[in-house]
Amino acid sequence: DAGVIQSPRHEVTEMGQEVTLRCKPISGHNSLFWYRQTMMRGLELLIYFNNNVPIDDSGMPEDRFSAKMPNASFSTLKIQPSEPRDSAVYFCASSLGRGDTEAFFGQGTRLTVV
Amino acid sequence: DQQVKQNSPSLSVQEGRISILNCDYTNSMFDYFLWYKKYPAEGPTFLISISSIKDKNEDGRFTVFLNKSAKHLSLHIVPSQPGDSAVYFCAAISNAGNMLTFGGGTRLMVKP
Numbered sequence: 001d002a003g004v005i006q007s008p009r010h011e012v013t014e015m016g017q018e019v020t021l022r023c024k025p026i027s028g029h030n031s032l033f034w035y036r037q038t039m040m041r042g043l044e045l046l047i048y049f050n051n052n053v054p055i056d057d058s059g060m061p062e063d064r065f066s067a068k069m070p071n072a073s074f075s076t077l078k079i080q081p082s083e084p085r086d087s088a089v090y091f092c093a094s095s096l097g098r099g100d101t102e103a104f105f106g107q108g109t110r111l112t113v114v
Numbered sequence: 115d116q117q118v119k120q121n122s123p124s125l126s127v128q129e130g131r132i133s134i135l136n137c138d139y140t141n142s143m144f145d146y147f148l149w150y151k152k153y154p155a156e157g158p159t160f161l162i163s164i165s166s167i168k169d170k171n172e173d174g175r176f177t178v179f180l181n182k183s184a185k186h187l188s189l190h191i192v193p194s195q196p197g198d199s200a201v202y203f204c205a206a207i208s209n210a211g212n213m214l215t216f217g218g219g220t221r222l223m224v225k226p
Contacts, residue, residue, distance in 0.1 A: 004157070031212055042218035043158070043203060056213060091157050093214075101146050101207050103214055105157030 004106035006092050012112045018080040021109045024073055025094030033103060034067055034077050035091040043091070049075065050097060082113045117141045118206050120217035127224050133191040135220050137204030140185065144206035148214065149178060149189050152201045161202070162189070194224045 005024040013019050025032050034046040047057040052069045060067070064083070069075040079086055089110050093103040119138045127133045137147075145166040150158035164171040164178045164187065171178050177190045191198055204217040 033213070035216075043216035045213055045215070048213050050212065056211075093157070095212070097212065101148065101163065101212075102160045105150075105159070107155070107157050 004092055004094050004104055006090075006106035006109050008109060009107065010110045010112075012114065013082055015083055015113055016081045017113075018078065019082045019086075019111060019113075021077040021090050021092075021111070023075045023077070023092030023106060025075070025092070026104055027073065028096070029094035029104075030072075030097035031095045031103075032069060032075050033093040033095075034075070035093065035105075037089045037091060037108070046077070046090075079111075082111075084113045087112050116218070117144075118204055118215050118217040120202075120204055120220045122220050123218070124221040124223070127194045127222065129196055129224055129226050130193045133189075133194045133198065133222055133224065135189040135191075135202050135204075135222065137187045137189075137217050138185060139187075139206050141206070141208060141215075142185070143208040143210060144215075145209040146207040147178070147180060147187050148205045148207075149176075150203040150205060150216075152203060152219070158203055191222075194222075196224050196226050198222060199224050 007022045032049040036044050046059045047067045048055050049069045067077045089108045091108045093105045095103040148163040149161040151161045152158040162176045164180050180187045201219045201221045203219045205214040
């Protein structure tokens with residue numbers, strides 16, 4: 001298995017533009033997580049899906065952030081409009097779900113909003 | 115309100131010596147703890163874990179200790195190697211869910 005695949009690896013965009021980050025979880029994994037890493041706050045959980053259904057989105061910072069999981073093999077995290085303070089590394093992770101506690105992470109997307 | 119805290123942002127150790135990374139938590143519902151290791155430009159990778167029913171788990175050079183009464187866990191690496199230089203994240207899961215709550219990370223530098 002290729003592991004969790006995220007795209008793009010790097011994204012530079014202007015303030016106000018829409019940004020879409022993509023994630024392909026490991027095949028067979030039922031849980032998918034989006035995390036954001038910043039110097040100030042470390043790794044923060046943004047949203048968690050189980051069987052394609054959002055279970056907890058309390059970490060999503062604002063209405064500008066939205067996440068979808070239309071099927072078991074794909075998820076997106078969208079920021080619209082983007083702001084400079086959204087600059088961070090965004091990680092997607094997947095796990096087998098309840099009872100399996102180890103999550104496997106993608107390589108992350110480094111987002112820079114100028 | 116950080117439920118998982120790593121109070122040392124960085125640690126420098128000489129090769130061959132022991133590295134001790136510490137982690138404190140506040141949520142008594144946490145019952146499973148993990149350590150992840152992260153190299154630059156890569157995602158975190160799982161290193162070692164411990165259930166709350168144990169106080170120690172060992173895997174090669176890596177040992178995790180859990181002190182439930184103090185709500186404290188630590189990761190010991192012995193002997194430390196230059197390749198161990200990375201950021202180490204402590205994480206916890208509550209018995210009510212499946213979400214990892216991470217600490218802020220500790221950057222370990224092992225000097226040759």
